[in-house]
Amino acid sequence: MAEITAEKIWDLWTAIQEKRPLVHCITNIVTVNDCANILLAAGASPTMAHHPLEAAEVTEGCSSLVCNLGATESFEAMVAAGKRAFELNHAVVVDPVGAAGSSFRRKLCFELLHQITPSCIRGNLSEIKALATDSSTASGVDAAKEDMLCGGALEETAELVRRFAEERRTIIAASGETDLVSDGKNVYAVHNGSSMMAKITGSGCMESVLLGAFLSVENTLESAAASCGVMGICGELARHRTREVRGGTGTYRIQLIDAVSLLRKAQVKELQRVEKIF
Amino acid sequence: MAEITAEKIWDLWTAIQEKRPLVHCITNIVTVNDCANILLAAGASPTMAHHPLEAAEVTEGCSSLVCNLGATESFEAMVAAGKRAFELNHAVVVDPVGAAGSSFRRKLCFELLHQITPSCIRGNLSEIKALATDSSTASGVDAAKEDMLCGGALEETAELVRRFAEERRTIIAASGETDLVSDGKNVYAVHNGSSMMAKITGSGCMESVLLGAFLSVENTLESAAASCGVMGICGELARHRTREVRGGTGTYRIQLIDAVSLLRKAQVKELQRVEKIF
Amino acid sequence: MAEITAEKIWDLWTAIQEKRPLVHCITNIVTVNDCANILLAAGASPTMAHHPLEAAEVTEGCSSLVCNLGATESFEAMVAAGKRAFELNHAVVVDPVGAAGSSFRRKLCFELLHQITPSCIRGNLSEIKALATDSSTASGVDAAKEDMLCGGALEETAELVRRFAEERRTIIAASGETDLVSDGKNVYAVHNGSSMMAKITGSGCMESVLLGAFLSVENTLESAAASCGVMGICGELARHRTREVRGGTGTYRIQLIDAVSLLRKAQVKELQRVEKIF
Numbered sequence: 001m002a003e004i005t006a007e008k009i010w011d012l013w014t015a016i017q018e019k020r021p022l023v024h025c026i027t028n029i030v031t032v033n034d035c036a037n038i039l040l041a042a043g044a045s046p047t048m049a050h051h052p053l054e055a056a057e058v059t060e061g062c063s064s065l066v067c068n069l070g071a072t073e074s075f076e077a078m079v080a081a082g083k084r085a086f087e088l089n090h091a092v093v094v095d096p097v098g099a100a101g102s103s104f105r106r107k108l109c110f111e112l113l114h115q116i117t118p119s120c121i122r123g124n125l126s127e128i129k130a131l132a133t134d135s136s137t138a139s140g141v142d143a144a145k146e147d148m149l150c151g152g153a154l155e156e157t158a159e160l161v162r163r164f165a166e167e168r169r170t171i172i173a174a175s176g177e178t179d180l181v182s183d184g185k186n187v188y189a190v191h192n193g194s195s196m197m198a199k200i201t202g203s204g205c206m207e208s209v210l211l212g213a214f215l216s217v218e219n220t221l222e223s224a225a226a227s228c229g230v231m232g233i234c235g236e237l238a239r240h241r242t243r244e245v246r247g248g249t250g251t252y253r254i255q256l257i258d259a260v261s262l263l264r265k266a267q268v269k270e271l272q273r274v275e276k277i278f
Numbered sequence: 279m280a281e282i283t284a285e286k287i288w289d290l291w292t293a294i295q296e297k298r299p300l301v302h303c304i305t306n307i308v309t310v311n312d313c314a315n316i317l318l319a320a321g322a323s324p325t326m327a328h329h330p331l332e333a334a335e336v337t338e339g340c341s342s343l344v345c346n347l348g349a350t351e352s353f354e355a356m357v358a359a360g361k362r363a364f365e366l367n368h369a370v371v372v373d374p375v376g377a378a379g380s381s382f383r384r385k386l387c388f389e390l391l392h393q394i395t396p397s398c399i400r401g402n403l404s405e406i407k408a409l410a411t412d413s414s415t416a417s418g419v420d421a422a423k424e425d426m427l428c429g430g431a432l433e434e435t436a437e438l439v440r441r442f443a444e445e446r447r448t449i450i451a452a453s454g455e456t457d458l459v460s461d462g463k464n465v466y467a468v469h470n471g472s473s474m475m476a477k478i479t480g481s482g483c484m485e486s487v488l489l490g491a492f493l494s495v496e497n498t499l500e501s502a503a504a505s506c507g508v509m510g511i512c513g514e515l516a517r518h519r520t521r522e523v524r525g526g527t528g529t530y531r532i533q534l535i536d537a538v539s540l541l542r543k544a545q546v547k548e549l550q551r552v553e554k555i556f
Numbered sequence: 557m558a559e560i561t562a563e564k565i566w567d568l569w570t571a572i573q574e575k576r577p578l579v580h581c582i583t584n585i586v587t588v589n590d591c592a593n594i595l596l597a598a599g600a601s602p603t604m605a606h607h608p609l610e611a612a613e614v615t616e617g618c619s620s621l622v623c624n625l626g627a628t629e630s631f632e633a634m635v636a637a638g639k640r641a642f643e644l645n646h647a648v649v650v651d652p653v654g655a656a657g658s659s660f661r662r663k664l665c666f667e668l669l670h671q672i673t674p675s676c677i678r679g680n681l682s683e684i685k686a687l688a689t690d691s692s693t694a695s696g697v698d699a700a701k702e703d704m705l706c707g708g709a710l711e712e713t714a715e716l717v718r719r720f721a722e723e724r725r726t727i728i729a730a731s732g733e734t735d736l737v738s739d740g741k742n743v744y745a746v747h748n749g750s751s752m753m754a755k756i757t758g759s760g761c762m763e764s765v766l767l768g769a770f771l772s773v774e775n776t777l778e779s780a781a782a783s784c785g786v787m788g789i790c791g792e793l794a795r796h797r798t799r800e801v802r803g804g805t806g807t808y809r810i811q812l813i814d815a816v817s818l819l820r821k822a823q824v825k826e827l828q829r830v831e832k833i834f
Contacts, residue, residue: 022418029307029585030592030604036308036479041527046479047376047418048308051350054382061379061417072607098603101617104610139617140578140603199817201592201602249597250813257528261477300696307585314586314757319805324757325654325696326586329628332660339657339695535806539755 192232470510
């Protein structure tokens with residue numbers, strides 16, 4: 001496997017614009033609008049059908065599926081859509097939002113993973129740790145402070161993510177100051193991103209649906225890492241622009257969608273810091 | 279019936295500001311916030327009550343009702359509110375979102391149309407065609423490419439829309455590059471709008487609730503066409519302003535609401551292209 | 557009890573930034589995203605868990621709870637979370653949104669108040685009056701025109717709010733042109749705010765979750781009044797900035813979140829008009 005280059009990231013990005021993949025999102029009420037808008041900004045197309053009686057049929061017309069555990073009320077639809085997506089060989093992303101602070105959500109997540117086979121599980125590091133150890137690691141939906149990764153612990157954490165990916169036979173994407181993405185063998189560290197992303201709701205949920213778009217054009221570890229890279233790059237571009245206009249977090253949220261819809265190859269080349277660490 | 283003039287459109291617009299109609303929206307989780315905000319921007323007032331035990335009572339205090347089939351979980355509330363609205367002679371708009379790609383949603387829509395009598399059905403052309411033929415015409419919630427109307431097929435499509443309006447004894451508004459609006463006799467073509475509207479979620483849903491506001495002040499074909507004209511004009515104004523600030527789709531979404539809240543008569547005069555084609 | 561000073565307001569504000577309280581919101585689909593974003597903008601952290609089987613556990617990890625009656629479908633979760641929050645001595649805010657125009661929602665609200673003990677009930681004046689008299693006072697979710705308070709009726713209305721607070725043994729915050737906040741003994745009048753706040757959806761809901769943050773650092777009448785003051789100040793700052801850029805209501809909504817995330821002590825000092833009236 002080659003290192004990810006800006007060329008490769010841009011090829012995947014262009015493939016999304018060309019294919020215009022329809023991404024079926026079963027996701028929570030808090031950020032569902034942002035999820036739809038980021039997919040459109042990326043050149044993909046969202047559909048949000050969560051009725052158990054239509055979830056499987058809707059998935060048939062789509063290219064990938066994203067199940068966000070924040071939609072606790074739509075568990076049945078996730079199972080129906082997930083099973084059909086598997087039969088059709090669609091990429092499936094599971095986002096265990098809130099798993100760090102709710103045993104009910106962990107139970108729901110394990111039950112979902114028992115019934116469907118995701119291509120990728122994406123959460124913040126506290127959520128990934130909570131699943132790996134089946135125990136609470138944080139309250140609420142944000143990562144615990146100690147899980148906001150810095151230099152020293154990076155290798156150790158990367159190995160934890162790799163082992164969990166190996167155990168689950170799927171790609172794991174653990175978001176944080178540095179995102180760690182592994183398929184159980186290799187691990188990518190994505191150094192892109194901005195602390196502003198944690199100051200708006202939905203950064204994680206949007207990252208998950210963007211993964212749905214990337215994996216629908218190429219269902220590989222490289223593609224998952226590229227997706228996290230693009231999200232991080234756009235997070236940086238949005239911070240830059242928000243500072244320019246002296247905006248706050250409201251402006252930042254808008255600039256993040258703008259950055260996705262206006263992304264240029266030169267920006268990817270200049271900013272990408274997606275590194276294969278083992 | 280006279281051609282629609284900018285004067286007529288502005289009179290209806292002013293009537294909305296004066297009456298401040300309360301529009302009862304039973305609508306989907308994806309775009310419900312945008313729907314509320316566009317109604318407020320237009321000088322109307324939204325209320326979003328979807329509990330089956332309060333839907334009818336809430337409708338009593340309102341001027342019109344909008345049922346968006348994206349809210350599959352609120353079907354019972356739509357029936358209860360729709361029946362009460364009919365008794366009270368309120369305008370009722372039905373938006374069959376997703377009907378193009380889900381047989382379940384078409385079934386739900388036909389069942390709703392069996393139980394309630396809308397003043398207007400508004401969807402994109404793929405959705406309208408799917409209802410007219412009871413078959414899938416597209417995946418997801420966006421119009422199929424071939425349904426993005428251009429010159430040649432316009433008359434043929436207008437006739438399809440007219441016949442469906444005649445059959446259903448209601449106004450049909452089919453959105454696309456050109457919107458087609460018919461009451462079964464006459465057809466208006468609305469040439470306003472921008473391709474940017476398809477790059478954000480909610481343009482269609484917002485058009486439906488705006489129709490709820492227009493039809494509450496005058497429940498006619500002319501009023502429906504005027505509503506589509508205003509939405510399209512605001513879509514153009516928002517594109518213009520977004521380009522000025524070199525914004526992306528996030529900015530466009532904000533500018534669209536801004537354009538509605540800041541609409542001036544001179545803009546309607548300059549931009550409106552609402553044409554009676556037969 | 558001392559008058560509220562800008563120093564006091566700022567101390568509470570700083571305490572939120574330092575404690576970063578996790579606020580559990582069980583709230584409606586219309587404005588849930590705005591509620592999450594304003595809490596993040598204020599330095600607090602939101603979590604929105606509404607499944608009855610996890611509501612109590614999630615509340616355990618939080619500092620306060622906000623129950624918004626717009627989430628009619630989540631009544632069971634409100635009761636479960638509210639009981640646990642009471643045991644843990646957490647601040648609980650109830651927002652009776654829509655109580656003015658729906659007897660069902662008033663019934664739901666009374667049932668909730670029978671089962672849980674809030675620290676504060678916050679609604680617009682029409683909603684508070686509807687609860688105080690158990691009768692309809694307005695349609696929809698906005699305050700009736702006559703309840704948009706002006707000079708003359710202020711003392712009379714303040715006494716109504718005080719009596720209702722005394723009766724319910726809780727803090728009542730009634731929003732309007734002037735907010736009135738009482739614990740049954742004293743009453744604060746908050747003269748901050750902007751009429752633009754009524755031109756976007758969610759101002760009231762956001763005020764309720766902000767109260768959740770303030771009361772989690774100090775559960776007092778003073779803290780509730782300070783919260784209303786901060787919300788009003790940010791409403792004014794957002795109007796000012798929106799005018800500067802000639803924006804409409806879409807821009808205003810973004811500027812409101814920006815104002816919260818960028819609030820400075822000097823702005824509180826200059827603008828605060830929180831007055832103890834008896």
